[in-house]
Amino acid sequence: MELTTILFLILSLISIGSAVMMLMSRNPVYSVLWLILLFFTISAHYLMLNAQFLAVVNIIVYAGAIMVLFLFVVMLMNLNADTEPMKNYRLQLVGVIAGGSLLLILVSAVMKIENNQPVMLMVGDYGLIKVLGKTLFQKFVLPFEISSILFLSAIIGAMVIAKRDTPSQITKGETEKRSS
Numbered sequence: 450m451e452l453t454t455i456l457f458l459i460l461s462l463i464s465i466g467s468a469v470m471m472l473m474s475r476n477p478v479y480s481v482l483w484l485i486l487l488f489f490t491i492s493a494h495y496l497m498l499n500a501q502f503l504a505v506v507n508i509i510v511y512a513g514a515i516m517v518l519f520l521f522v523v524m525l526m527n528l529n530a531d532t533e534p535m536k537n538y539r540l541q542l543v544g545v546i547a548g549g550s551l552l553l554i555l556v557s558a559v560m561k562i563e564n565n566q567p568v569m570l571m572v573g574d575y576g577l578i579k580v581l582g583k584t585l586f587q588k589f590v591l592p593f594e595i596s597s598i599l600f601l602s603a604i605i606g607a608m609v610i611a612k613r614d615t616p617s618q619i620t621k622g623e624t625e626k627r628s629s
């Protein structure tokens with residue numbers, strides 16, 4: 450077997466294992482950490498497909514920003530085992546049966562595939578940042594500039610909204626200072 454095949458199999462096993470552990474973990478913080486590992490292995494798959502830009506964006510956007518938001522939500526929810534509602538075991542049984550049925554369908558579909566030739570991906574240079582940059586700044590320069598202006602206006606609008614004094618923040622003394 451080739452090195453890329455071995456690396457693909459190892460990354461796939463880590464991906465599947467971290468996805469299962471994310472679902473099976475009882476602690477929500479551990480689930481988020483397993484999901485971060487899953488995002489990193491998916492980024493490694495992108496690197497194997499010669500899509501460096503997607504790999505970097507996946508790490509920055511998903512493993513960076515969205516996982517931080519998930520952690521904040523989990524921490525703010527203050528999940529306690531004492532306040533957790535009673536679990537419906539019939540619903541869990543239905544979920545296990547549905548998941549097992551889906552697994553059987555997927556396994557039977559994979560078993561029916563005739564594999565006479567190995568699958569080879571001819572990726573080329575389409576995922577490289579250099580090619581993406583040339584395409585973005587040659588063919589799509591006007592939409593790129595318009596979207597940057599829209600993002601800039603959204604950032605300025607968010608700053609204006611965040612800086613605006615609400616009536617609940619203004620005290621009686623500040624009201625008197627403003628009126629004089």
